[in-house]
Amino acid sequence: MSAHIIDGNALSRQLRTEVAARVQALKAKGVTPGLAVVLVGDHPASQVYVRNKVKACEDTGLHSVLEKYEASMSEATLLARVAALNQDPSIHGILVQLPLPDHIDAHKVIEAISPAKDVDGFHMASAGALMTGMPGFWPCTPYGCMKMLESIGYELRGKHAVVIGRSNIVGKPMALMLLQKNATVTICHSATADLKAMTLQADVIVAAVGKRGVLTADMIKPGAVVLDVGMNRNDQGKLCGDVDFAGVQQVASHITPVPGGVGPMTITMLLVNTLEAAERASN
Ligand code: GUN
Numbered sequence: 001m002s003a004h005i006i007d008g009n010a011l012s013r014q015l016r017t018e019v020a021a022r023v024q025a026l027k028a029k030g031v032t033p034g035l036a037v038v039l040v041g042d043h044p045a046s047q048v049y050v051r052n053k054v055k056a057c058e059d060t061g062l063h064s065v066l067e068k069y070e071a072s073m074s075e076a077t078l079l080a081r082v083a084a085l086n087q088d089p090s091i092h093g094i095l096v097q098l099p100l101p102d103h104i105d106a107h108k109v110i111e112a113i114s115p116a117k118d119v120d121g122f123h124m125a126s127a128g129a130l131m132t133g134m135p136g137f138w139p140c141t142p143y144g145c146m147k148m149l150e151s152i153g154y155e156l157r158g159k160h161a162v163v164i165g166r167s168n169i170v171g172k173p174m175a176l177m178l179l180q181k182n183a184t185v186t187i188c189h190s191a192t193a194d195l196k197a198m199t200l201q202a203d204v205i206v207a208a209v210g211k212r213g214v215l216t217a218d219m220i221k222p223g224a225v226v227l228d229v230g231m232n233r234n235d236q237g238k239l240c241g242d243v244d245f246a247g248v249q250q251v252a253s254h255i256t257p258v259p260g261g262v263g264p265m266t267i268t269m270l271l272v273n274t275l276e277a278a279e280r281a282s283n
Helices: 008-028 044-060 075-087 106-112 124-132 140-151 171-180 195-199 262-282
Strands: 034-040 063-069 093-096 160-164 184-188 204-207 225-228
Touching (some): 008 044, 008 262, 034 044, 034 075, 044 063, 044 262, 075 106, 093 262, 140 204, 160 171, 160 195, 171 184, 184 195
Parallel strands (some): 034 093, 160 184, 204 225
8 A cells, every 4th residue: 555645735735825815805905914034143944944935925925024134133132123023014924933043032032922923823822822722823834734634634533643742833732733623642752662652553643853764664553644744854965754754655544745745834824824813903
């Protein structure tokens, strides 16, 4: 058996077409959704990420501003910029690209963003809203994973989902989203005693560790659905995920590739969140 590949590029194209139509409808009411992307320093991967985010906005008709600052920028100056963007009516979403330089407290900066503009879903108010099932912004990567499961018509109720990784950005919110859809959820992490014993029980596995080869074919149940959030490089320097794709593909029923899987969905959900922020602000 060879698993069905969930194509994140194709699903993104479809969702971005829907976003573009909603953007036009909002523009007809005199509101252009706007995203501010703030980059501090010259972290190479971050430069690529922010460029892709701004490009995605342009392609779907959203207004975007990219603010780039030297790595030496003070925390106080960055907090003042965030405060100004909170007040700017042309900006509905604020994204401060992480990681920030060591002298800046990232937590303080995220908490300075208005929850109404927290399109990354990183603010404690957003995390609390997700935890309690209240309206708020969901972090884009796990939100994209949920859309991928939805795209294959997957019914989570009663299923066992295993999330590998417990970050605030992916693992923990992912577990809460799966729980909200009535899955039974296990979170595994670096101190889990027997990862394989857990993953062998899983109907759905989300690998979000940031280390290649975390999940291999012998660790999954035939027919499991596998979502790969990892972004790593192999020995040849090629982009790869956390999952041994070639092996796992032979046992799983559905799998996401890297590249072309969860990655494009993250940016797509950022567009969705920004559009929703603008729609909420206009109502
Ligand atoms: N750094 C890596 N991924 C992300 C993301 O999704 N949002 C922000 N703000 N920073 C990141």
